[in-house]
Amino acid sequence: MSNRLTHGGPKNMSENNSQYLRWQVPEYRVPQRDRKWYIIAGIAAFIMIFFCFFAFSSWRLVFLGTSSNFLFALFLIIAIIIMITNESRPPMMVDVELGPEGVKIGGSFYDYDMIKSFVVLYKPKQSLKSVYFEFKGSVRPRLGLPLRRLDALTVRNFLVRYLDENLERTEMPLSERLTKLLKL
Numbered sequence: 001m002s003n004r005l006t007h008g009g010p011k012n013m014s015e016n017n018s019q020y021l022r023w024q025v026p027e028y029r030v031p032q033r034d035r036k037w038y039i040i041a042g043i044a045a046f047i048m049i050f051f052c053f054f055a056f057s058s059w060r061l062v063f064l065g066t067s068s069n070f071l072f073a074l075f076l077i078i079a080i081i082i083m084i085t086n087e088s089r090p091p092m093m094v095d096v097e098l099g100p101e102g103v104k105i106g107g108s109f110y111d112y113d114m115i116k117s118f119v120v121l122y123k124p125k126q127s128l129k130s131v132y133f134e135f136k137g138s139v140r141p142r143l144g145l146p147l148r149r150l151d152a153l154t155v156r157n158f159l160v161r162y163l164d165e166n167l168e169r170t171e172m173p174l175s176e177r178l179t180k181l182l183k184l
Contacts, residue, residue: 122152
């Protein structure tokens, strides 16, 4: 098995075989946002952009001039544009396949040699049914996939044959909880 990300993966990952688990996931989670969220987010964005160019000095508002934080303002504007663009289109469905060689997500293939461990979290009261993959090395972030209608125990029993299971993680990662809480 190779230790790198390849596109397409092994040719036999597409064969219909009981050695594979297949399902589809949306390319990103669409949070349910109400009008209040947009008002608060707009005010917060305006305040952050405002303070990129102005500051308080001795209780007076002062234009920062050349000390303005243009890069952060540009970052905020680009983030707003990306969010508005993503709001206007529904997420595409991406095929996920677990096989004896690795994990195929859309056009990307992750060999099991690249993955340190996995955990399947199933908590119906919290509407949580996902599998998380931790990669070897710190370059790649954790990969979380919703299991949707797939049985969590079936996925766990399948993956335990190929990967180490992280039995210490029992909660959704903090980054995902914050993303869900802030509806990002």
